Amino acid sequence: MKNILKLFLAFTFLTSSLVSAQEGKIKKGNKEYNENAFIDAQQAYLKVVENGFKTQDVLQKLGDSYYFTADYENATKWYEELYNSYGPSVSPDYLYRYAQSLKSLRRYRASDNIMEKFYAINGNDNRAVFFANERGYLKQISEAPRFEVAKVNFNTKLSDFAPSYYIDKLVFASNGQKKSEKPRTHNWNDQPFLDLYSISVEASEESVEAFSGKVNTKFHESTAVFTKDGEAVYFTRNNYTKGNYKKDANGTNRLKLYRGKKQENGNWDIEELPFNNNEYSVAHPALSVDEKTLYFASDMPGGKGASDLYKVTITDEGFSVPESLGDGINTKERETFPFVSSDNKLYFASDGHVGLGGLDIFVTEIDGENHFKKVYNLGAPLNSPFDDFTFIINAATDTGYFASNRKGGVGDDDIYSFKRTAPLVITCDQVVDGFILDETSKEPIAAAKVVLLDENNTVVSESTSEANGHFTFNLECVKAYSVRATKEGFSTEEKSFASSETNKTVIEKTLLLKKGKDLNVSPIGIGSDLAKLLNLSPINFDLNRYNIRPDAAVELQKVIAVLNEYPTMKIDVRSHTDSRGRDSYNKTLSQKRAQATMDYIVKEGGIDRTRITGMGYGETTLLNHCSNGVKCEDYVHEQNRRSEFIVVEN
Incomplete structure (x- = not known):
């Protein structure tokens, strides 16, 4: 996504390079980068590399500056140079971004090769475990279309995205609808600031209207969600409250959530939500079916990845403390743009779950207080090798809207309509079947405790090995697992694996346990590590x-x-x-x-x-x-x- 709002999802903080001849350019690039002004940062870094100064740090930042603005072609160029120049010392996160960029360009074989390197040095990472069976799953979601997709007629040459339902209208964010000849622009990408607009769902381009001036300001507004009665709105805005424009310690103006309540005169009374913070972004709201829970994305400290999904409870007194949606939803990458449908499904965009490249749209069922069922990729043609995001759906009609920066659109980001034509979830079950044996004698170990764990190290099921050491567990398809065996007097052993996309597959695993005398940890002296x-x-x-x-x-x-x-x-x-x-x-x-x-x-x-x-x-x-x-x-x-x-x- 090349629009402004996506830029906030880059949350890496960088230090200045002190190198004599290029010191000034690098410092300027670092300053712009730290403020998420990636376009300006790119210009500074490009001048440095043109002069032959290609340090690992500069190449990483240059690649990131394109990756986080969804220019995957240029991201691939600089990650490729980074990898070719510094291969053994390139950290796993950069290998992953390089592979994702290649995938977005449909260079699947090259992407697989880089993911093989990632898997070799970071095998316990969920992203690596999924890679073992990703290719079959990608084929499945690429070749089983469940949606018919069409362009809408009100896109502009810039960015249009974040559709939301508002009674009989559609509200969306845009920086291409402004009519002034010289609109104010933002230094992140030299494009006009975003505002909210509304349009009747069946209307023509001429009916697009700017949303309330009480909501729109001279800075960014986007990603709104309305209560069913249309009397309240939650939306994203720059940290700009009552005329005060604030920045974090690094000079970056973060995103915040606001709530508007409609007054008798039709105006909106705007308030900032209390769990915002000047030092990190809180953005992209979604409401639960009963409108008592507010979901959102944030890069607040303590999260799992670049941005995570959180929720708060809405009460008469205010809001609860933000709570993460957990490891089943959040990954080490980006989870953002949540939406909850009337049939209680959570949709969101992510580039950390297995997808076709860039941000893909995923769905999970909300099951209980803070429990979510398996996450599914919505597949092509709704998802693409590019960024696909801000999905909404009318569950009663199986129709809705989303945004994408895929090729063939009018502008940088475009809104598309869709109709669902097939069920979202494919039933798939597998089995892990194995034995617990003595490592030395290879004799079976009976009555060992065997535990099946998911990718978040949460216990899924437990059993006890039979007289012949046998155990078995049922699995879901395309999911990372570990199986762990323990018994008094023996070592604890564990094996990680991933189920595939093929139904009724049996995965065989044998765990070899050492007897206590073979554990090689005795005697253990005081002071030993x-x-x-x-x-x-x-x-x-x-x-x-x-x-x-x-x-x-x-x-x-x-x-x-x-x-x-x-x-x-x-x-x-x-x-x-x-x-x-x-x-x-x-x-x-x-x-x-x-x-x-x-x-x-x-x-x-x-x-x-x-x-x-x-x-x-x-x-x-x-x-x-x-x-x-x-x-x-x-x-x-x-x-x-x-x-x-x-x-x-x-």
């Missing part, structure tokens, strides 16, 4: 976050197994950050990471809390040279973001 003794993969954390990642959870289960094997052992969890950020902030962050690690061991492992202590050490004990002021790539910094498990009593 279990991470080294068990040869654990690093318990890494994402930048500025303290949630337990799925790959870390797998390793923590091994620590839990040792603590169960040695019931008198006590450990001290020591959490560390890298040097980026304020020293005091890093101290607080590391303490949260230590606490999260201890909480996981206690809650998931059933370990007595008196056996675990912990502390955050911030950036006081770095493993490498990346101290304050030293420029390092993210993957080098990541070595310092770790947890240790020191035995203090055995």
Whole structure:
């Protein structure tokens, strides 16, 4: 999507490069980049690379500046140069963006090759696990169309998107409907600011009208949702309240949510919602069927990816604290533009779930307080290799609208109408079938506890191995799983896999458990680090976050197994950050990471809390040279973001 609103979804913060001849240009590019002014940032970086200065950092930012504005052709160009020049040191996130960009250009074989590299170094990542069966699923959603799509007649040469129902009208966002000869433009992409417009659903282009001047301002307004009676509206606007235009600490004006209530004279009384924040964006509202829950997208701290979906409860007193929709919905990439249909389905756009390229539109059923069923891609032709987003549907008529920047449109982003012609969900079931065996003797292990976990490390089902070591679980198709086996006196073992798109497939898995005497963790002296003794993969954390990642959870289960094997052992969890950020902030962050690690061991492992202590050490004990002021790539910094498990009593 080349429009302005999508730009807020790039949330990477960058440091300035201090390189003599090109220092000024790079600093200018970094400043524009940090403010999400990607067009200006591109010009600065291009001047640098034209002079032959192609550092890894500059190539990453240049590629990102195109990726986050949906110019996948140029993103591919610069990611390709990044990969060719710095292949071994390119972090997994850049490999993923490179693969996504290639996919958007329909270079599927090249995309698969890069995803193979991603899978090899980041195999525990959900995106990598899904890759194992993605190609068959892509064929399925590409060749089983469920929608008829048509252009609407009121698109402009710029951006038109975010349709919403308003009684008998359609309200949408546009920066191409303005009639003035020299409209105000934004420095992010040199295009006019967005406003909201309305049109009768069956009307012609001439009937497009600007929405209320109480809602529209001289800055951006977009993505609105109305109550059924039309008496209230929630919408997105720049951080501009009562004439005050505010920026975050980096000089970026973020997005906020506002509510308008219609007055007797027809005007709207506008208020800012209380859970907004000057330091991050809160945007793109959707209402539940009973209008008591407000869904939205945000890049607030503590999220899983570039932007996550959240919800708040609407009460007579105000709003509850924002709550994430969870790992089943949110990924490490972008989830945004939610919509809830009258039959209680949640639709949203994402480039983190398996899709055709760029943002795709997905659907899940809302099942209970905060539980969502399996996420499905709506498939072609509604989705495309480009960005497809802001989907709405009238469930009674199976018709609706969405926006896309696909080729063949009138402008940068265009609105399309659609009619659903086939059911959304395809029934598909599979089975994992296997055995639990002694690793040395290969004899079956009976009565072992076997647990099936989903991609979020949540227990799906449990069973006990039979006399011959056999176990079996039912699976959903095209989904990531792990199967874990435990038994007293044996090691804990786990295998990850992904189901395919083929119905009635049987996946075979055998888990080999070591006997206690073979665990190679005894004797364990006081002061020993279990991470080294068990040869654990690093318990890494994402930048500025303290949630337990799925790959870390797998390793923590091994620590839990040792603590169960040695019931008198006590450990001290020591959490560390890298040097980026304020020293005091890093101290607080590391303490949260230590606490999260201890909480996981206690809650998931059933370990007595008196056996675990912990502390955050911030950036006081770095493993490498990346101290304050030293420029390092993210993957080098990541070595310092770790947890240790020191035995203090055995």
